[in-house]
Amino acid sequence: NAGVTQTPKFRVLKTGQSMTLLCAQDMNHEYMYWYRQDPGMGLRLIHYSVGEGTTAKGEVPDGYNVSRLKKQNFLLGLESAAPSQTSVYFCASSYGRREAFFGQGTRLTVV
């Protein structure tokens, strides 16, 4: 039972480069989320989706874009990476506004 799978697990980017983080879930959940976690800041919601083809902004959406073309996948894009986007990124999914299941995270460093 894979649950929520994130790729890649680690990445180093140069300032200005772009990349896409992929999240896949096999639990048929409607809701999917992207969070970033920084020391002392807790988990902060970047964007979320309540179903295929829908997306919404969270608490810290600037500099990120998302797409939910398929129910099981939620992509997070960084158009022009900045050092402030160095963080650990977590994807999660849930059945409605209920318990969230998290991936193992992507550690991103922007130099």
Next chain:
Amino acid sequence: TQLLEQSPQFLSIQEGENLTVYCNSSSVFSSLQWYRQEPGEGPVLLVTVVTGGEVKKLKRLTFQFGDARKDSSLHITAAQPGDTGLYLCAGVGSGYSTLTFGKGTMLLVSP
């Protein structure tokens, strides 16, 4: 803003000691969840409390939801090194679409 405040932020204890961590808010939540996050991993759900005054036990962990559904506590009896991790509370307030997370309590249990 449905802020969830957790205390203490950091707790370092010896194996065998008891401890309580708290999650407080000025908002009412339909349910509160507790997660544990180990280093390098994503948060994992421990329990959900739904009813005001509810108490749930998970082995040596006891979770309580406040009568007014604005606060919750987690009590650990006879802590063990395996309990080390970041404990996060999260909830969905009425009128909100997504989970709100507290910043967490980092627990270190030394042998």
